[in-house]
Amino acid sequence: MNIGDAARLSGLPAKTIRYYEDIGLLTPLRTANGYRSYRDSDLHKLTFLGRARALGFTIEDCRALLALYADRSRASAEVKRIAEGHLDEIARKMAELAAMRATLTELVDACAGDNRPDCPILQGIAGLPKACASG
């Protein structure tokens, strides 16, 4: 299977698949003419990677998860540890965004949004007490 087919079947761009090979996440065979040749196992890895990335795992997390996926003697605790760490990170980002949204919503609500120059948004950004939206 060439990279184009692997791309179609995995849903990942060919560029991304080459990149994943470049950083050592998978190593497809090569045909006589130098083309990459993907086995079923490669395709499984690509699908796994696509889903893990869609869940927001970093590439390094994905690397660890792939290794655990391939390791029949793994402890699920290790997988869970990685996933929980990622959940913490997601929670942290959501809290950060929520804080931004809270402050910004206040400012936007206070702004008339007409063609006069008075603007509570600009005033807010220029003079906000420092505790707001820190992160």
Place this chain on the structure above:
Amino acid sequence: MNIGDAARLSGLPAKTIRYYEDIGLLTPLRTANGYRSYRDSDLHKLTFLGRARALGFTIEDCRALLALYADRSRASAEVKRIAEGHLDEIARKMAELAAMRATLTELVDACAGDNRPDCPILQGIAGLPKACASG
């Protein structure tokens, strides 16, 4: 005022302040020895930038906001438009994170996390129906 003082007073690292100059967000004076010299107006800009960045605005948004801040004949509608666009972006990111969290929380809850190899998390990533956590 040298860059160190500007950094302390604005709360931004000196590296960041130099970068902002590099991309044309402000242009401090220079003393005879080549050191950057920050006026009050420069410091105001830096503080403005720090707060706008803390609210998650992109650098290009910041550039536009700074210009509007300096423009006495601005229409607040333009500022509001930028802020609302950013709020939309924040909402989009939060929704994306919430979807990831929902899927991942399910998987984590289903995983025993002991030293046996059975792992619903890995199974989930490997075989999830494609609709989950798309974004």
Place this chain on the structure above:
DNA sequence: CTTGACCTTCCTGTGACTGGAACCCTCATC
């Protein structure tokens, strides 16, 4: 005169790709 804190510029690296140039391979068609 040296020490140390400051400042300068320039180059590289980050994460996870994306775009593009320049080139090769294969097959079908004229």
Place this chain on the structure above:
DNA sequence: GATGAGGGTTCCAGTCACAGGAAGGTCAAG
């Protein structure tokens, strides 16, 4: 045999918003 379409290959540059570090200039204090 030339041509074109549609694959594939490598390598280089760019993204975003900085951070780290090297190599060197400047300045006040001891």
